[in-house]
Amino acid sequence: MQISFDLIIASLIDGLLLGFVYGIAAMGLTLIWGVMNVINLAHGPIIALGMFSLYFIFDLFGLNPYVALLLVAILGLLLGVLIYFVAVHRVIDAPHLSTLLATFSINMIIIGLGTAAFSASPRNVDFSLGSLSLGPVTLLGTRLVAAVLAVAVTGGLYLFLYRTRPGRYIRAVANNRDAAELMGVPSAQILALSFGLGTMLAAIAGGLIATFFPFTILAGGVYELKSFVIGVLGGLGNPVGALLGGLILGMLEGIIPAFMPTTWVPVLEFLLFVLILLVRPQGLFGARK
Amino acid sequence: MILQVEGVGKRFGGLQALSDVTFDLPEGQILGLIGPNGAGKTTLFNCISGVYEPTDGRVTFRGEDVTGSKPYLMARRGMARTHQIVRPLNELSVRENVIVGACFGRENHRLPAAGDIADEVLEFVRLADRSDQLAGSLNVGQKKRLEMARALAARPYLLLLDEVLAGLNPSEIVMMVEIVKRIRTERNVTIIMIEHVMHAVMNVSDRLLVLDYGRQIAEGTPEEVANNEKVIEAYLGDPKLAERLMTG
Amino acid sequence: MSTVRKYLGLIVTIGVLLMLVAWPAITGKDITRETTFTILLSVALASSLNILLGYTGYVSFGHVVFFGLGGYVGFYLMSAQGMSLWISMLAGGVSAGVLAFLLGKAILRLRGGYFALATIGINEAMRAFINNFEPFGGPTGMTLNFSVYRDYGGAGQALWLSYYVLAALTFIVLIVSYLVRTSKFGLGLLAIREDEDAAEVMGVNAPNVKTWAYVLSAIIPGMLGVLFFFKNGSIEPAPAFRLHFSIEMIVMVMLGGQGTVLGPILGAYGYQSLRGFLLTSPIFKDIQLAVAGVLLLVIVLFVPAGVVGWLRQRVPVLRRALQ
Ligand SMILES: Nc1ncnc2c1ncn2[C@@H]1O[C@H](COP(=O)(O)OP(=O)(O)OP(=O)(O)O)[C@@H](O)[C@H]1O
Numbered sequence: 081m082q083i084s085f086d087l088i089i090a091s092l093i094d095g096l097l098l099g100f101v102y103g104i105a106a107m108g109l110t111l112i113w114g115v116m117n118v119i120n121l122a123h124g125p126i127i128a129l130g131m132f133s134l135y136f137i138f139d140l141f142g143l144n145p146y147v148a149l150l151l152v153a154i155l156g157l158l159l160g161v162l163i164y165f166v167a168v169h170r171v172i173d174a175p176h177l178s179t180l181l182a183t184f185s186i187n188m189i190i191i192g193l194g195t196a197a198f199s200a201s202p203r204n205v206d207f208s209l210g211s212l213s214l215g216p217v218t219l220l221g222t223r224l225v226a227a228v229l230a231v232a233v234t235g236g237l238y239l240f241l242y243r244t245r246p247g248r249y250i251r252a253v254a255n256n257r258d259a260a261e262l263m264g265v266p267s268a269q270i271l272a273l274s275f276g277l278g279t280m281l282a283a284i285a286g287g288l289i290a291t292f293f294p295f296t297i298l299a300g301g302v303y304e305l306k307s308f309v310i311g312v313l314g315g316l317g318n319p320v321g322a323l324l325g326g327l328i329l330g331m332l333e334g335i336i337p338a339f340m341p342t343t344w345v346p347v348l349e350f351l352l353f354v355l356i357l358l359v360r361p362q363g364l365f366g367a368r369k
Numbered sequence: 370m371i372l373q374v375e376g377v378g379k380r381f382g383g384l385q386a387l388s389d390v391t392f393d394l395p396e397g398q399i400l401g402l403i404g405p406n407g408a409g410k411t412t413l414f415n416c417i418s419g420v421y422e423p424t425d426g427r428v429t430f431r432g433e434d435v436t437g438s439k440p441y442l443m444a445r446r447g448m449a450r451t452h453q454i455v456r457p458l459n460e461l462s463v464r465e466n467v468i469v470g471a472c473f474g475r476e477n478h479r480l481p482a483a484g485d486i487a488d489e490v491l492e493f494v495r496l497a498d499r500s501d502q503l504a505g506s507l508n509v510g511q512k513k514r515l516e517m518a519r520a521l522a523a524r525p526y527l528l529l530l531d532e533v534l535a536g537l538n539p540s541e542i543v544m545m546v547e548i549v550k551r552i553r554t555e556r557n558v559t560i561i562m563i564e565h566v567m568h569a570v571m572n573v574s575d576r577l578l579v580l581d582y583g584r585q586i587a588e589g590t591p592e593e594v595a596n597n598e599k600v601i602e603a604y605l606g607d608p609k610l611a612e613r614l615m616t617g
Numbered sequence: 618m619s620t621v622r623k624y625l626g627l628i629v630t631i632g633v634l635l636m637l638v639a640w641p642a643i644t645g646k647d648i649t650r651e652t653t654f655t656i657l658l659s660v661a662l663a664s665s666l667n668i669l670l671g672y673t674g675y676v677s678f679g680h681v682v683f684f685g686l687g688g689y690v691g692f693y694l695m696s697a698q699g700m701s702l703w704i705s706m707l708a709g710g711v712s713a714g715v716l717a718f719l720l721g722k723a724i725l726r727l728r729g730g731y732f733a734l735a736t737i738g739i740n741e742a743m744r745a746f747i748n749n750f751e752p753f754g755g756p757t758g759m760t761l762n763f764s765v766y767r768d769y770g771g772a773g774q775a776l777w778l779s780y781y782v783l784a785a786l787t788f789i790v791l792i793v794s795y796l797v798r799t800s801k802f803g804l805g806l807l808a809i810r811e812d813e814d815a816a817e818v819m820g821v822n823a824p825n826v827k828t829w830a831y832v833l834s835a836i837i838p839g840m841l842g843v844l845f846f847f848k849n850g851s852i853e854p855a856p857a858f859r860l861h862f863s864i865e866m867i868v869m870v871m872l873g874g875q876g877t878v879l880g881p882i883l884g885a886y887g888y889q890s891l892r893g894f895l896l897t898s899p900i901f902k903d904i905q906l907a908v909a910g911v912l913l914l915v916i917v918l919f920v921p922a923g924v925v926g927w928l929r930q931r932v933p934v935l936r937r938a939l940q
C-alpha cells in the first residue's frame with residue numbers, strides 16, 4: 081500500500097480545517113462544564129438544531145448562509161437560556177446524575193420532536209463557495225470560511241469573557257459561585273447566560289457543518305461524542321484548550337487513515353479519551369483550577 | 370509509645386502548611402492540639418490518619434511505620450477520627466452510620482455484632498433516642514456526637530478529635546467534655562484533641578502541643594504552655610484568644 | 618410480626634416478580650411472552666446497574682458495554698465454536714466481569730462527571746473496536762445458524778427456553794441485589810455513596826469495594842447479552858453497544874428509586890409499559906421519545922428519589938419495609 085505524500089498533506093489540511101469547527105462545538109460543551117460543572121447531554125441535538133435552522137433560513141428566505149448563521153447563533157443562545165431555566169436550574173446543586181438526566185431528557189425531547197417534524201431523511205444545504213487549489217491541495221471554500229469563522233468566534237468569546245461585565249461575572253461564577261454571589265453577582269442569570277453561550281457555540285458549529293455535510297436530526301450525536309473527547313483533551317472548562325483539542329482531533333482524523341482503515345479512527349479517539357481522563361484529567365494543556 | 374511523629378511536614382503547592390512536627394504520645398494520655406486558625410492542626414490529623422501523605426517525616430503507630438498509609442488501613446489498625454466539618458452519611462440512619470464505624474473499624478465486626486456496639490455507643494454519647502432518624506436530619510450538636518459515636522464504635526486505640534466542641538452551646542459543651550473524660554477513664558483510649566475552647570482543653574488535656582503557621586512552637590503541660598512566651602505571642606494576633614488562654 | 622416486617626420488602630418484590638413471570642406462561646401467548654421478556658430483561662439490567670448506581674453512587678453511563686461484550690463473546694462461542702448456550706452464557710458473564718474488574722481498577726478513581734464520561738468513552742471505544750474486529754464479524758456482526766436451535770427443541774421452544782432462563786436470571790439478580798443491600802458489603806457501598814472520603818476514614822476499603830460492586834453489576838448483564846442475542850439470532854455492533862440503551866437503564870433505576878431493591882423493578886416495569894403504550898398510541902406514536910423525555914424531566918426535577926424513595930419519604934412505616 082503506497083500512500084502518496086500529497087494525499088496525506090491534503091487529508092491533514094482537510095482534517096485541520098474541520099478541527100476548527102470541532103473546536104467550536106467542544107468549546108460550547110466545555111464552557112458549560114467550566115462554569116457550572118454540568119455535562120450537557122443535549123449538546124448533540126442542539127448541534128443538529130443548528131444545522132436545521134441554517135438549512136431552513138437558507139432555504140425558505142434565501143438568506144446567505146453566513147448571515148443565517150448570525151440568526152442561528154441568536155436562536156442557539158435563546159434556546160440555551162430556556163433550557164437552563166426549564167431543566168437545569170432546579171437541579172444545579174443536585175448530584176451529577178440529576179443534571180446528566182435533565183439534559184438528556186432535553187436530548188430526547190429534541191430528537192423526538194425533530195424526528196417527527198423533519199423525518200429521518202438527510203438534508204443538505206445547497207451552497208458552494210467553490211474551491212481553492214494550492215499545488216496538490218484543494219481546499220473547499222466553505223471549510224476555509226468555517227475555519228476562519230471558528231477563529232473569529234473564539235476571539236469574540238475571549239473578548240466577551242475578559243472585556244465585558246457579564247463576561248467577568250461568568251468567570252467569577254466559574255471560579256467560585258458562592259463568593260460571586262456574596263459580591264452581588266446575579267448567579268442564576270449568569271448561569272443561564274453561560275448555558276446559552278454554550279448552546280450558541282453548539283448551534284454555530286452545527287450551522288457551519290451544515291454548509292459542507294448532509295445531516296439528519298441525529299447527526300449531532302457524533303459531534304457530541306467528539307466534543308467529549310476534545311473537551312477532555314483540552315481540559316474540561318478550558319475554551320482555548322477546546323480549540324486546540326479540536327485541531328488535534330481534526331489532524332488525527334486526517335492522518336490516521338493514511339496508516340490504517342478509517343474505521344479505526346474512533347477506536348483510537350476513544351482510547352485516547354479514556355487514557356487522558358485517567359492520566360491527565362486536567363487535559364493536555366492544564367485546566368485553570 | 371502509641372504514636373510517634375518525627376519531622377512531619379506537608380506542603381500544598383507553594384504553601385508549607387506543616388513543617389517539622391515532632392512528638393511522642395504515650396498510651397492513655399490526652400494530648401491537646403491548639404493553635405490559631407490555619408495553623409495546620411487539621412492538616413496534622415490528616416497526615417497522621419492517612420488522608421494526606423506527608424511530604425516529609427515519619428509517623429509510627431503502635432510500633433509500625435504508617436507514613437503515607439491509606440485511611441482505611443489506619444482505621445483497621447485502630448485509629449479513628451472525627452471531622453471538624455461534620456460528615457454524616459446523610460441518607461443513612463444514625464444507627465447505620467455508627468454500624469459503619471463498628472463494621473469497618475479495628476474489630477471488623479459482622480452486622481449483628483456491629484448493631485449491638487452501635488446501640489451501646491449511641492447510649493454512651495446520648496444519641497440513643499435518635500437511632501432511627503436519618504443522619505442528615507440531626508442538628509449540629511447531634512451530628513458532632515454522631516461523629517464521636519462512629520469513631521468510638523471502631524473501638525480505636527487512638528482517637529483524633531477535631532474541634533468536637535465547636536458550634537456547641539454551653540450545656541452541650543459540658544456534656545461533650547464529660548464524654549471525652551469518660552472515654553479515657555472507661556474505655557482506655559488515647560486521645561489527641563484539637564480545640565479552640567481553651568478552658569475545656571486546658572482542663573481535659575495531660576499535655577498540650579501548640580502549632581503556629583505549621584510550626585510546633587511549644588509543648589508541655591497546660592500550665593507550662595499557658596506561661597510560654599511564644600504561645601502568648603502567637604495568640605496576640607487574636608487578643609480574645611490570648612485572654613482566654615491566660616484566664617483558662 | 619417483626620420478621621414479617623423485616624422481609625416484607627423481599628416478599629413483596631418476589632411476589633410482584635412471580636406474577637410477572639407467570640402471566641405469559643398462563644396465557645401461553647407469544648405476544649405476552651415477548652412483552653414480558655422485554656420487561657424482565659429491563660428489570661434484570663436495571664437491578665444490576667442499581668448495585669453500582671444506586672448503592673455505590675457511581676453513574677455508569679456506558680453500562681451497556683457489558684451487555685454487548687458478554688453478548689459478543691457468548692455469541693462467538695455459540696456460532697463459531699459450537700458451544701452450548703450454557704457455557705456461552707457463563708463465558709459472557711465471566712468476560713463482562715473481568716472487563717469490569719480491569720476497568721474498575723482504572724476508572725473508578727474518577728469521580729462524578731468524569732467517571733460518567735469515562736464509561737461513555739469505554740463503550741464507544743469497544744463498539745468501534747468490535748466494528749473492526751474480524752473474528753466477531755466486523756461491522757456486519759454474526760448470525761446463528763438456524764440448526765443451532767434444534768438442540769433446544771426448535772426455534773419455537775428456544776424462545777420459551779430463553780424466557781424461562783431470563784426469568785431465572787432475573788430472580789438471581791434480585792436475590793443478589795437484596796443480599797448486597799442487607800449485607801456489610803452493601804453497607805460499605807452505601808457509605809461510599811454518601812461520602813467516600815468519610816467512608817475511607819471509617820475503614821471502608823473503597824477502591825476494593827467499589828471494584829467488586831462494579832464486577833457484580835457487570836456479570837449478569839454479560840450473561841443477559843448472550844441470552845438476548847441467542848434469542849435474536851444475530852448480533853451487530855450498533856444494537857449491542859447502544860448508548861441509548863444504557864441511559865434507558867439509568868432512567869428505569871431513577872424512575873423506580875435508586876438504591877432500593879424494589880425500585881428498579883417498578884421502574885423497569887413502568888418504563889417499558891409506558892414505552893409500549895406510547896409506541897402503540899396513535900397520538901403519541903410519532904413523538905414517543907419526546908413524551909418520554911418530558912416524563913424523565915418531570916421525574917428528575919420533582920421526584921428525584923423515584924417512586925419507592927418517594928413512598929419511603931411520605932410513609933415512614935414503609936421505610937423499613939421497602940428496601
Ligand atoms: N487540601 C488543601 N489544599 C491546599 N491548602 C490546604 C489544604 N488543606 C489545608 N490547607 C491550608 O493549610 C493551612 C492549614 O490548614 P488547617 O486546616 O490544617 O488549619 P487548622 O489549624 O486546622 O485551622 P482551623 O483552626 O481553622 O481549623 C491553611 O492555610 C489551609 O488553607
Ligand SMILES: [Mg+2]
Pocket residue numbers: 410411412453
Ligand atoms: Mg482545622
